[in-house]
Amino acid sequence: MNLKFILEDLQIEVDIHKDIELDINIQGLNTLQDAQKHEISFLENKKYLNELKNSQATAVFVTEEFRSYVPKTSIALVVKEPYIYLAKASKYFAPKIVEEIGDDTKLGFNCTIMPNANIGFNVVIGDNCIIMDGAYIGDNVTIGNNTVVHPNVTIYRDCIVGDDCIIHSGTVIGSDGFGFATTKMGEHIKIYQNGNVIIGKNVEIGANCTIDRAVFSSTIIKDMVRIDNLVHIAHNCIIGKGSILVTQTGLSGSTTLGEYVVMAGQSGTTGHLEIASHTTISARGVVSKSITEPKKQWAGFPLMEHRTWLKLQGRITKLLKG
Numbered sequence: 001m002n003l004k005f006i007l008e009d010l011q012i013e014v015d016i017h018k019d020i021e022l023d024i025n026i027q028g029l030n031t032l033q034d035a036q037k038h039e040i041s042f043l044e045n046k047k048y049l050n051e052l053k054n055s056q057a058t059a060v061f062v063t064e065e066f067r068s069y070v071p072k073t074s075i076a077l078v079v080k081e082p083y084i085y086l087a088k089a090s091k092y093f094a095p096k097i098v099e100e101i102g103d104d105t106k107l108g109f110n111c112t113i114m115p116n117a118n119i120g121f122n123v124v125i126g127d128n129c130i131i132m133d134g135a136y137i138g139d140n141v142t143i144g145n146n147t148v149v150h151p152n153v154t155i156y157r158d159c160i161v162g163d164d165c166i167i168h169s170g171t172v173i174g175s176d177g178f179g180f181a182t183t184k185m186g187e188h189i190k191i192y193q194n195g196n197v198i199i200g201k202n203v204e205i206g207a208n209c210t211i212d213r214a215v216f217s218s219t220i221i222k223d224m225v226r227i228d229n230l231v232h233i234a235h236n237c238i239i240g241k242g243s244i245l246v247t248q249t250g251l252s253g254s255t256t257l258g259e260y261v262v263m264a265g266q267s268g269t270t271g272h273l274e275i276a277s278h279t280t281i282s283a284r285g286v287v288s289k290s291i292t293e294p295k296k297q298w299a300g301f302p303l304m305e306h307r308t309w310l311k312l313q314g315r316i317t318k319l320l321k322g
Contacts, residue, residue, distance in 0.1 A: 001026050001092045003059060003075075010088055012077060022075075024058060028093045028194065029086060030216045032057065040089060042082040043069075061085045087181035090192040090215075095157065099139040108145065120157065138174070144201065156213060162201040162223070170208040173197050177212035177235025177253060191215060193235060200224070206231065206247070240277065258294065282306055
């Protein structure tokens with residue numbers, strides 16, 4: 001996509017030196033940290049200024065306040081609301097909902113594909129797989145060896161599922177994350193979710209779960225994760241190796257779990273935080289800030305160490321009896 005076309009279509013006037021060429025091919029959007037040449041990024045929060053200074057992005061949406069921080073290798077796209085313009089630009093890089101042409105499925109040995117399974121173009125399915133009735137496997141999906149996809153599972157386009165996985169009925173992998181940029185007038189502008197979901201090896205996902213595709217890059221479920229029924233994992237989350245998510249757990253966007261984290265029933269997180277390895281979050285616990293110390297158990301809301309929470313409940317009980 002041509003940068004000049006994007007700017008003209010979004011009605012953005014760029015005040016830059018004449019020697020900067022706008023006739024540049026832009027291949028996508030990305031975060032400041034991950035953006036490469038031929039990608040656009042944005043800065044909405046000043047806490048990411050260091051990432052802006054080191055960004056490799058070809059162009060960056062910024063406010064006038066932060067124009068001077070844009071590297072000389074990048075083009076400053078000065079706007080009043082950078083996040084809004086990123087949302088508007090995301091539509092140019094959204095893939096087709098379905099492909100009209102493509103290669104037939106590459107099917108491994110000894111697979112069982114039930115008659116009413118629906119499989120898109122350019123799909124690769126490994127050896128010894130079972131795809132049951134009502135399953136939908138979207139375009140460009142890759143499924144590893146020995147994986148079982150139960151009835152009415154939906155795997156959206158471009159997603160990757162590893163070896164030895166089990167995905168139970170009704171689960172949706174790769175649907176759009178809840179991504180909207182809200183204007184000052186309250187209008188919600190869709191941010192197209194142009195990433196995918198990558199699921200590692202030996203992962204079991206229960207019934208009626210939803211795992212959202214990433215805005216950029218990938219939502220990642222690492223090896224040996226166990227996910228109970230009715231769990232929601234939002235866009236750009238990373239679930240560490242061997243972690244367990246019990247029923248009705250909900251993770252907000254860009255949550256990162258370390259290895260062997262346990263999230264008990266109806267627990268949840270706010271977004272953009274990290275949870276240290278071997279952490280346990282008790283039932284209905286809500287994580288609202290990062291947990292950096294491993295091998296501890298937490299409970300309640302606001303969250304506190306589990307032993308402290310038990311003592312608090314005991315004292316409350318005594319007060320009520322008194």
